[in-house]
Structures are given as structure tokens and as C-alpha cells.
Amino acid sequence: MLDVSQIKTELEEERVRVVKQLAELGDDVAGSDEIGAEEGFADSGAVSAERREVYTLIGTMRDSLGEIDAALARIADGSYGTCERCGNPIGDARLEALPSARWCLDCAAVVER
Numbered sequence: 001m002l003d004v005s006q007i008k009t010e011l012e013e014e015r016v017r018v019v020k021q022l023a024e025l026g027d028d029v030a031g032s033d034e035i036g037a038e039e040g041f042a043d044s045g046a047v048s049a050e051r052r053e054v055y056t057l058i059g060t061m062r063d064s065l066g067e068i069d070a071a072l073a074r075i076a077d078g079s080y081g082t083c084e085r086c087g088n089p090i091g092d093a094r095l096e097a098l099p100s101a102r103w104c105l106d107c108a109a110v111v112e113r
């Protein structure tokens with residue numbers, strides 16, 4: 001049987017890590033979503049490439065933050081572990097491997113490329 005409270009703890013710990021890393025990268029999590037649209041791309045090549053990498057990283061981390069928040073919201077409203085697409089159980093093994101999974105394996109194969 002899946003221990004949802006354990007998963008919730010793990011997700012919350014992961015969230016703290018992601019938020020901290022975002023802060024270290026200089027991203028304001030509470031700020032706007034305009035990543036990469038700011039100043040800086042007019043800089044010399046090397047600097048721009050470096051910034052671009054940071055922005056890409058920030059984007060990836062914001063995505064995982066969104067996944068974590070969505071999973072925590074599903075735990076809160078009791079829909080955790082249910083596929084968002086077909087409504088079937090996602091499966092304990094899959095949730096243990098990927099706590100923020102929102103689709104069952106079958107749907108993930110369709111939705112994710």
C-alpha cells in the first residue's frame with residue numbers, strides 16, 4: 001500500500017530544495033514568468049550563453065516545482081494516485097518511482113513524447 005504521507009513529505013522536501021536552488025540561481029519564484037525575456041542577451045557571446053543556460057535551468061526547475069505543487073494539491077484534495085486523463089489508478093510502483101506522476105503508464109505513453 002502506498003504511503004501517501006511519506007510521499008507528501010518527500011515532495012515537500014523536494015520542493016524546498018527546488019525553491020532554494022531557484023533562489024541561488026537568482027530567480028524570484030514569486031515573480032513573473034518572463035524567463036529569458038529580460039535584459040542580458042545583448043551581452044557578449046560567452047556571457048549570453050551562460051545566462052541562457054541558467055535560464056534554461058530555471059525553466060526546468062520551475063516546471064518541476066509546478067509538478068510538485070500539482071502533486072501536493074492532488075494529495076490535499078484526495079485525487080492523488082488517480083490518472084488525470086483516464087481516472088484509473090496510476091499504480092503504486094509508478095508513484096514510488098515518480099511521485100509527481102499525474103498519468104498512468106498507458107496515458108503517459110500517449111501524452112508524453
Ligand SMILES: [Zn+2]
Nearest residue numbers: 083086104107
Ligand atoms: Zn490514464
